[in-house]
Every structure is written in C-alpha cells, then in structure tokens.
Amino acid sequence: MSSKMIIRPAKLSDASRLAELASQLGYPSTSERTGRLLRALIPGDVVLLAEEDEVVGGVQIGLRRTYTSEPTAELISMVVDERHRGKGIGRKLLAAADAWALEQGMSRMVLRTNVIRADAHAFYEHLGYKRLKEQRVYLKELAAIDD
Numbered sequence: 001m002s003s004k005m006i007i008r009p010a011k012l013s014d015a016s017r018l019a020e021l022a023s024q025l026g027y028p029s030t031s032e033r034t035g036r037l038l039r040a041l042i043p044g045d046v047v048l049l050a051e052e053d054e055v056v057g058g059v060q061i062g063l064r065r066t067y068t069s070e071p072t073a074e075l076i077s078m079v080v081d082e083r084h085r086g087k088g089i090g091r092k093l094l095a096a097a098d099a100w101a102l103e104q105g106m107s108r109m110v111l112r113t114n115v116i117r118a119d120a121h122a123f124y125e126h127l128g129y130k131r132l133k134e135q136r137v138y139l140k141e142l143a144a145i146d147d
Contacts, residue, residue, distance in 0.1 A: 005089070007096040010047035010058065012038055017055040018047075021079045044104075045076065048096050056084045059093040061100055064110075073101030075111035094127060 010018065015035035022029045038047065045062040049055045057080035065071045075097055080089045101109055111129065113120050125131070 005050055005052045005056075005092065007048055007050055007092060010038065010049050014038075014049060014055060018049075018058060021055070021058060021081060024082050025077075025079050046100060048093065048100065050080070050089050050093055056081045057089045057093055059097050061097045061109075063101075063104055063106065070108070071106060073097075073104065073106040073109045075109055078111075090123060091127065 012035055015038060016031035018038070019029040019031050019034040022034065041047070041060075042062060045060060047058055047060045050057040057078070059078040060076040062074050062076050063071065064074045075094075078090065078093060078097075080093070098109060109129075110132075111124065113124065115134070121131075
C-alpha cells in the first residue's frame with residue numbers, strides 16, 4: 001500500500017467492500033444487502049472506514065440511551081481486512097471512533113465481542129477496555145402477523 005491512510009464516513013458506494021469485510025468476520029453478505037442495511041442505519045449511528053488504496057477496515061459506532069444507565073457510545077462492529085491486520089489500522093479506527101463519540105458528548109464507549117475472538121479480546125484490553133460481564137445472546141425469528 002502506497003497511499004496515506006484516511007478515515008472517512010462510509011458511502012453507499014462502499015457496500016460491496018463492506019460486504020467482503022463482513023464476510024471475513026463470518027457474516028456472509030452481498031453488496032445489495034449491505035447497501036440496504038447501510039440505508040437503514042439508526043439515526044445517530046456512523047460507519048467510519050480506513051482507506052488507503054482501498055478500504056482496509058471499518059467501524060460502526062452508535063449512541064445508546066436507556067432508562068437504566070447514562071448515555072454511552074457503543075462500538076457496534078469493527079473489522080480490518082485480514083491481509084492488513086497488525087499494521088495499526090484497528091488502533092486508528094478506534095481512535096476515530098473515540099473522537100466521534102467525544103464530539104457527540106459521550107464519555108464512555110462500550111463494545112461486545114464474540115467469546116471465540118481471543119485475539120480481539122487481547123487487542124481491546126491492550127487499548128484500555130475492561131471486561132464488564134459475560135452474557136448470552138438469544139435470537140427469536142418473528143413470523144409476520146397476518147391480518
């Protein structure tokens with residue numbers, strides 16, 4: 001890679017590359033599906049991309065407000081292309097996520113990561129994240145209600 005890395009907001013034209021990156025994490029996708037999901041992001045969420053000659057990573061951050069705790073920024077997803085890991089890209093994406101959250105008035109960032117991603121756990125802990133708890137995630141497929 002010869003170009004200087006920039007961090008920028010995602011555009012719909014990035015959908016194909018984001019689908020490739022999501023697939024590397026085990027979330028197979030298509031350009032069409034990723035484009036649809038980008039268009040439907042919750043207002044207040046942002047996807048930031050690391051780009052050199054191509055997009056080499058991305059992070060999604062959102063604002064979470066609940067009645068049980070203070071407002072918090074949430075690192076919703078992060079991926080660095082497997083060919084470019086270990087080059088400081090993840091660190092730069094997290095710094096950009098932190099800066100964005102601070103601009104939104106947030107003083108905390110929370111994230112969730114799959115228990116099988118030991119390398120990710122070590123990475124986040126090295127950057128100052130502390131494990132709060134372990135939890136289980138459940139999914140229920142909802143059937144459409146016929147009128």
